[in-house]
Amino acid sequence: MALQILDRQNSLLSVFPSEIRDINIQNDRMRFRRNLERVGEIMAYEISKTFSYTTQTIETPINPIDVHLPGQGIVIATILRAGLPFHQGFLNYFDQAENAFISARRAYNRSEEEMEVRFDSIYTPRLEGKALLLVDTMLATGSSLVVAYHELLAQGGAPAHTHIASVIASRQGIDHVEKT
Numbered sequence: 001m002a003l004q005i006l007d008r009q010n011s012l013l014s015v016f017p018s019e020i021r022d023i024n025i026q027n028d029r030m031r032f033r034r035n036l037e038r039v040g041e042i043m044a045y046e047i048s049k050t051f052s053y054t055t056q057t058i059e060t061p062i063n064p065i066d067v068h069l070p071g072q073g074i075v076i077a078t079i080l081r082a083g084l085p086f087h088q089g090f091l092n093y094f095d096q097a098e099n100a101f102i103s104a105r106r107a108y109n110r111s112e113e114e115m116e117v118r119f120d121s122i123y124t125p126r127l128e129g130k131a132l133l134l135v136d137t138m139l140a141t142g143s144s145l146v147v148a149y150h151e152l153l154a155q156g157g158a159p160a161h162t163h164i165a166s167v168i169a170s171r172q173g174i175d176h177v178e179k180t
């Protein structure tokens with residue numbers, strides 16, 4: 001897994017997470033969702049630079065031309081809840097992609113004051129030979145993302161490549177994902 005932290009370079013990208021996190025702006029739900037979508041679009045573009053491309057000839061009104069297109073299918077997977085606008089941002093750029101969805105929720109053990117993530121259902125198309133984009137808005141501990149990834153593999157098979165995208169990620173979450 002290659003780690004690419006996009007906000008280390010100055011770009012327009014820094015505006016959207018700052019508004020998502022700003023307590024004076026984040027209560028505007030429509031703007032919050034749109035900013036998640038915008039971050040997804042920028043990340044989709046950046047991730048697309050790492051794909052393998054094949055040359056294909058297409059017919060134009062004048063002459064046939066060779067173009068470079070992604071060489072494999074793409075599946076975008078997200079953990080439902082706040083992830084839908086982020087997922088939509090990826091779909092805006094990878095409009096031919098298939099979709100995988102993970103329904104998850106927090107479950108609290110009141111007697112021990114612990115929280116666990118429960119997965120209610122997972123839908124995925126076959127993943128073999130495809131690029132899997134696992135998009136999750138928040139990577140806190142990384143535990144739910146790792147469990148979701150293994151469930152996707154169990155149901156869909158092994159993808160050719162996996163890319164993980166997150167809007168906000170803690171060092172602990174990144175370390176856990178890299179380790180496992």
